[in-house]
Amino acid sequence: MDAIYFMQPTKQNIDIFMSNMSGKRPLYKKAYIFFSSPIQKEWVAHIRKDSSVLARVGALSEMNLEYFAIDSQGFVTDHDKALEELFTENAEGSMNYNSCINTMATRIATVFASMKEFPRVHYRVARTIDASTLTTLRDLVPTKLAASVWNCLARYKSIIPEFPQTETCELLIVDRSIDQIAPVIHEWTYDAMCHDLLSMDGNKYVQEVPNTSGSGTEKKEVLLEDHDPIWFELRDVHVADANLRLHEKMRDFISKNKAAQLHQARTNGELSTKELQKMVQALPQYTDQIDKLSLHVEIAEKLFDIIKEEHLKDVGQLEQDLVFGDAGSKEVIDFFRTHQDISRENKLRLLMIYAAINPEKIQSEKGAKLMQLAGLSADDMIAVNNMRCICAHETKKSSKGGFPLKFEIRKKKRGIRKERIGEESTWTLSRFYPILEDLIEKLSKGELPKDEYHCMSDPSSSFRGISSSMSARTSPAHQPAQSMRSRRTGGTWARPRNSDDGYSSDSVLKHASSDMRKLGRRLFIFVVGGATRSELRAVHKLSSKLKREIILGSSSLDDPPKFITKLKMMSNEELSLDDLQI
Known part of the structure; x- marks a missing residue:
């Protein structure tokens, strides 16, 4: 054999x-x-x-295939412990730290080897490093990873046949500190809600269907992936929009099928999930079509039941009010006092958002009272406190001779961002957008802030279409510029969306023009510490908007429960930096 x-x-x-x-x-x-x-x-x-x-x-x-594809525009390197291994105390001296960086770089490099692309590597820069200034090890992760990726790619140029010798695309490497809110806030798209609320195993959903005898039900595993046309259409739309579209599909199917109309008449016009499943048996020629429709109707029903039971519309409203600067401590306290039946997990997520925006308050007596009022456990409090480990904080001058590093807190709220003009949504709870969305647009235009983002080398003479402001390494960063979120006005929970905000399934590259790449080179973005569903949605959206193929990579793809568990596993002690070598 x-x-x-x-x-x-x-x-x-x-x-x-x-x-x-x-x-x-x-x-x-x-x-x-x-x-x-x-x-x-x-x-x-x-x-x-x-x-x-x-x-x-x-x-x-x-083969150069050391990565796992999420979908046609996303991949992960399968480093589920990246937060723990790269952003905790004494990480620099550990074998896990260096091993994680090196294997991650190798796996990222195989993406480019398999696609025959040679990127110009941008990365989020560490803070100023000199004799009197301290920085943290977590700040160095993008820098070290960029250097390691660059070394792999430089080697590929000489050993892989037909590998490009000049830059053909762009890669931006950042870490989770760019946006601490995106991993924990409720994202209201169909895809995100499914993975957040339904306890799915990856993309696997367990559906109950009638058994062959018709006397009971049995469990059936299905995959929610791009090969399912209904999933592909609905994944990036608001969950309320998805629900409306499903009912429209059901009505459309019945209106065009006399047998389905007769079946509906026998049930007095009611077509529940169970009735749809019975219709599969009555109309075997439409099995595949009704199977998929009944699956998503069942999922939508479950989602709306959970949304109602857990008061998620109220939770989501306060989350986004906090993010856009429309709510603060008073509103959080009032919410905890008047919503005693809110789950502990949702209270924890609210406090994590509050902590990301107001770190100085969460560490004060007021923060302790908020956590007590929320009834958080000791493990929950660890997750809130460990938000600091992934915050993009300022450096601090050292005292005499030593290198003790204390966490320096910005006074300014970091969760408030500028309104994205022209992208108002007709759905409530659609205001949130990830910071990565702004960064991708700036990368596309060659407008990344040169004091925050460096490049591994000057572009070659053959590399065109890139702003000269990005062409060389610049002086180290002092303090990052502040992005702003603010309220997006308008919107109703269940009014059909007619705004051209790019969030529909039509924004996905698969449905874009076949000559899209003629308008711009590929953009790759890699997030160390876990990407989110909202960031994957942003990639789908911007591929259509910018007419460029955009690919999102990360160490993992994390839904909120998984991300919170990872935070609990991290040490909350401060890191020190000595004898730094990059």
Whole structure:
């Protein structure tokens, strides 16, 4: 029997392979080897040196596939512990820190190797480093990762056939500190609500359907992915809009199908999820169409039941009021006092948003009273306090001779951002947008702030269309500029949306013009510490708006419950920096 090996090019894996295939009684007659990233020449020579093994090798190839695709515009490097390994105390000296950076860089580089792209690498810069100024290790993560990615790509130029020798696209590397609110706020799109509220296992949803005998139900696992046309259409729209579209699809199907009309008449005009499932049995020729429709009707019903039971419209309103500067401590206190039945998790998420906007208050007596009023557990309080570990904070001058680092807090609210003119939504709770959306637009225009974002090298002479303001490394940053959020006016919960805000499924690249790339090079954005559904939505939206293919990468894709769990696992002690080397 022949075998296919798909493996990382490590010493341990090569040794296991050699053991399997050497000698007089190998495990397999032939072995076809595919490496997930470029293999070092000495390991190839090691395989060739053993003639008994070499004769049994049917193929040896580098696939450059050390990443997992989320969808057609997103990927992850499968570093679920990135927050814990890169943003906690003593991370610099640990083997986990360096290993995480290096493996993450290798996996990012394989994305470009597989797509035959050579990026110009931008990164969010660390704070000023000199004899009298301190910075934190977490500030250095984008810098170190950018350098490691650049080193991998420089090597690929000489070892991968037909790999570009000049820049063909752009890569921006940032970390979770750019936006601490996006991972915890309720995102009201269909995709985000499903993953936030339904306890899904990845993209897997468990549906109850009638069993073959018709006497009961059985569980059926389905995947909510792009191959499902209804999911693809609804994933980035407001959940209320999704609900309206589902009912329109149901009415449209019935109006065009006489058998469905008869079935509806027998049920007195009612078509619940169970009735739709029964219709599948009555109309087998429409099984696939009704199956998908009944699936999403069931999901929408569950979502709206949870939204109602957990008072999520009230929670979401206060969340967005906090984010846009329309609410503060008083409103949070009043909310906790008048909404005793709000779940502890939703109170925790409110306080985490409050902490991201008002770090100086959450660490004061007022913050302690808020947490007590919310009835948070000790673990919950750890998550709130650990928001500091991913906050983009200021540096502080050191005292005599030593390097003690204390957390320096900005006085200004960081959660308030400028209104995005011309993008008002007709749906309430649609005001929120991730900071990454602004950064992608600035990257596209060549307008990234040069004191906050550096580039690994000057662009080559063949690289066109880039602003000269981004062309070289500049002086280190002192204090980041403030982005602002403010209220988006208008909107109703269930009024059909007719604004051209780009959030419909039509904004996805798959439905865009086939010559989109002629209008601009690919943009890659990588977020260390976990990306969010709102950021993936922004990528879908901006691909259409900017007429450029945009790809989002991250160490992981985190829904709010998962992100909060990760925060609880982090140390809340401050980091120190000594003998820094980049």
